[in-house]
Amino acid sequence: MKIQAPKGTFDILPYGCGEETWRQSGLWQYVEAIIRQAASEYGYLEIRTPIYERTELFDRGVGETTDIVSKEMFTFKDRSERLMSLRPEGTASTARAFVEHNLSLHGSAHKFFYIGPMFRYERPQSGRYRQHHQFGVEAYGPGGPEQDAEVIDLLLYVYRWLGLKNLTVHINSVGDADSRAKYRDALVQYLKPHVSSLSEESQVRFEKNPLRILDSKDPKDKELVQHAPSILKYLTPEAEKHFHAVCHLLGKLGIDYVVNDKIVRGLDYYNQTVFEVLTNDLGAQNTIGAGGRYDGLVAQFDGPDIPAVGFATGLERVLQVMMAQQTPWNAPAGPFVYFIPLGDEAKETCFLLAAQCRKAHIPASVELMAKKVGPAIQNAVRAGAVHCCVIGIDEMAKGRAVLKELATRQESEISLEIAELERLYARRTD
Ligand code: HAM
Numbered sequence: 291m292k293i294q295a296p297k298g299t300f301d302i303l304p305y306g307c308g309e310e311t312w313r314q315s316g317l318w319q320y321v322e323a324i325i326r327q328a329a330s331e332y333g334y335l336e337i338r339t340p341i342y343e344r345t346e347l348f349d350r351g352v353g354e355t356t357d358i359v360s361k362e363m364f365t366f367k368d369r370s371e372r373l374m375s376l377r378p379e380g381t382a383s384t385a386r387a388f389v390e391h392n393l394s395l396h397g398s399a400h401k402f403f404y405i406g407p408m409f410r411y412e413r414p415q416s417g418r419y420r421q422h423h424q425f426g427v428e429a430y431g432p433g434g435p436e437q438d439a440e441v442i443d444l445l446l447y448v449y450r451w452l453g454l455k456n457l458t459v460h461i462n463s464v465g466d467a468d469s470r471a472k473y474r475d476a477l478v479q480y481l482k483p484h485v486s487s488l489s490e491e492s493q494v495r496f497e498k499n500p501l502r503i504l505d506s507k508d509p510k511d512k513e514l515v516q517h518a519p520s521i522l523k524y525l526t527p528e529a530e531k532h533f534h535a536v537c538h539l540l541g542k543l544g545i546d547y548v549v550n551d552k553i554v555r556g557l558d559y560y561n562q563t564v565f566e567v568l569t570n571d572l573g574a575q576n577t578i579g580a581g582g583r584y585d586g587l588v589a590q591f592d593g594p595d596i597p598a599v600g601f602a603t604g605l606e607r608v609l610q611v612m613m614a615q616q617t618p619w620n621a622p623a624g625p626f627v628y629f630i631p632l633g634d635e636a637k638e639t640c641f642l643l644a645a646q647c648r649k650a651h652i653p654a655s656v657e658l659m660a661k662k663v664g665p666a667i668q669n670a671v672r673a674g675a676v677h678c679c680v681i682g683i684d685e686m687a688k689g690r691a692v693l694k695e696l697a698t699r700q701e702s703e704i705s706l707e708i709a710e711l712e713r714l715y716a717r718r719t720d
Contacts, residue, residue: 298412298420305672312609316621316674321609322405323622324451325425332444334403334427339383341407345373351382351587353558355498362410364420376409380426381559381584381600388430389593399431405605417575417607426581426602430588433597435535438563438583443543445567445579445601452608453617454569457578460550461540461565463533464501464582465525470561473524474500480518488514504554520551529562536563559584563599571614572607579603624674625655626715627693630666632682639706640681646708652715671696676718681706 295301300313307313329336345365352359364376377383384402387393393400405425412418427444429437442459449457464470477500481488485496489508496503504515525533540547547565555564564582572578581601589595612619627647629640640656647654655673660666663680670678677693685691685706693714694701704710 296420298414298418300419300421312606312613314621317609317612317619318605319622320619321452321605321612322425325403325405325448328444328448328451329403329425329427332401332440332447334401334429334444337384337387337402337404337428338406339377339380339387339404341409342374342376343383343386345375347382347386347591348375348378350590351385351559352379353499356502356556356558358410358556362412364409364411378410379408379557380404380406380424380602381428381557381587384426384428384600385588385591385593385598388588389591394430394594394596397431399429401427401429403427415574417572417604417610419606423605424602425605425608426600428598428600430596430598433585435532435539435563437597438532438536438599439539439543441581441599441601442540442565443545445581445603446545448603449567449578449608452612453615453619454578454608454611455615456570458568459540459545459547459565460553460568461537461547461563462521462549462551462553463525463529463562464521464554464560464564465529466561469521469525469529470501473519473521476519476524477501477503481514484514499558501554502556504552505556515552521554522549522551532562555580555582559587559590561585565601567603569607569611571611575607578607578611621674623653623676625653625670626676626718627652627654627711628657628666628670628673628675628678629654630657630660630663630670630678630680632663632680635683636681636686639686643681643706643708647711650708650712650715652711667696679704 302313302315302318304315348359348363354360358378363378366374368374406423407421408424409421411420414420427441429441481496481500485493487510488496489506489511492503492506492508492511503511506512553564553566560582562583566577566580568576569578579601583599585597588598629644631637631640644654644656655675657666657669660669667678675696677695679691679693681691689706690703691706692701693704
């Protein structure tokens with residue numbers, strides 16, 4: 291049997307992705323470079339945590355009754371019988387690392403970002419994978435509304451920079467513990483007479499975590515929930531003040547948003563602000579990024595009582611929206627010169643010229659296979675080369691050759707001195 295990538299996973303390839311253009315590695319590099327630059331402009335520093343952790347971390351952090359933990363984790367026993375899980379998200383791991391390394395001793399405010407694979411055993415479909423990739427940020431310290439507004443602003447800054455259009459920000463507050471306790475009672479009162487008409491899943495949620503019913507995708511549940519009391523009416527004065535202040539700041543930043551009191555999010559750690567960014571270009575999986583405040587999580591892992599807020603955006607969804615919207619992007623530059631030898635003697639000359647180029651930090655490649663110029667040029671194009679340079683006996687004798695720009699087909703004669711190539715390369719990267 292031919293071995294294939296596991297269901298719900300995919301390869302990111304330099305070429306040959308067919309219709310699935312979002313899977314080309316050049317596009318991923320382009321997007322990741324912009325993300326890194328944007329995160330740095332906002333003062334976020336990179337954190338990298340393991341892709342697997344003790345299962346208990348997610349049980350305690352994300353919540354045992356959430357779908358992510360109860361149904362979707364890849365869990366296994368290591369050879370010492372310890373229960374481990376592939377990380378389904380990055381917030382719990384970041385909090386664990388923060389506590390484990392006593393990072394609170396390094397100051398009172400901390401801003402982290404990460405890019406990496408996450409694993410959820412979901413039913414795969416377009417925009418939903420068993421291995422997906424997230425860009426996420428987590429900001430610890432400031433508990434005020436400015437930090438909430440900053441992370442939302444950063445997320446939209448990245449989307450804007452990437453050229454994404456027609457996105458809608460939905461925002462809500464799930465309040466503090468007091469607000470939620472009061473709201474939970476009100477929601478239970480409202481749902482009680484209708485429990486039997488709720489979906490099976492929501493009937494379980496009714497017992498364990500009724501707020502999650504607001505999140506149900508079942509059409510009948512959705513209908514019922516439409517008329518449920520609004521959590522925003524149950525916010526304590528402090529929670530209400532915080533939420534209004536966040537909305538006020540978003541307005542000042544020129545960010546359009548919709549207050550959507552049905553957003554509760556599928557992870558247990560949230561309090562106060564929660565938000566989602568939606569797109570119409572992805573079909574059923576219309577949430578491109580999401581996050582919120584989670585003030586109690588770090589303390590829950592025996593760390594300091596430090597407020598926190600963050601988001602994550604799925605890179606697959608970002609790239610798919612880019613492709614759907616035909617957003618322009620630039621592939622990272624390939625070799626500056628692609629040398630094409632005519633004959634075996636020229637092969638050595640080209641090989642050595644390319645080696646000299648690399649010593650001078652000029653990206654260069656050599657055609658070592660094709661016997662004819664046509665296929666060699668095709669290889670140069672596929673490699674993303676800027677120029678090709680065909681060298682045969684004549685060129686070797688003269689010490690000069692034609693440099694052809696592949697995109698424009700413009701030709702110029704150059705000497706085969708490395709100094710000349712250095713000059714040309716310096717002019718290009720000026
Ligand atoms: P989340 O909403 O579970 O939040 O995931 C964040 C984003 O990851 C989603 O909006 C979506 O774009 C993407 N995503 C999730 N699951 C999949 C999947 N199976 N396939 C493709 N993309 C997916 C979190 O993970 C929180 N940790 C976000 C956060 C950070 N909150 C505070 N800080």
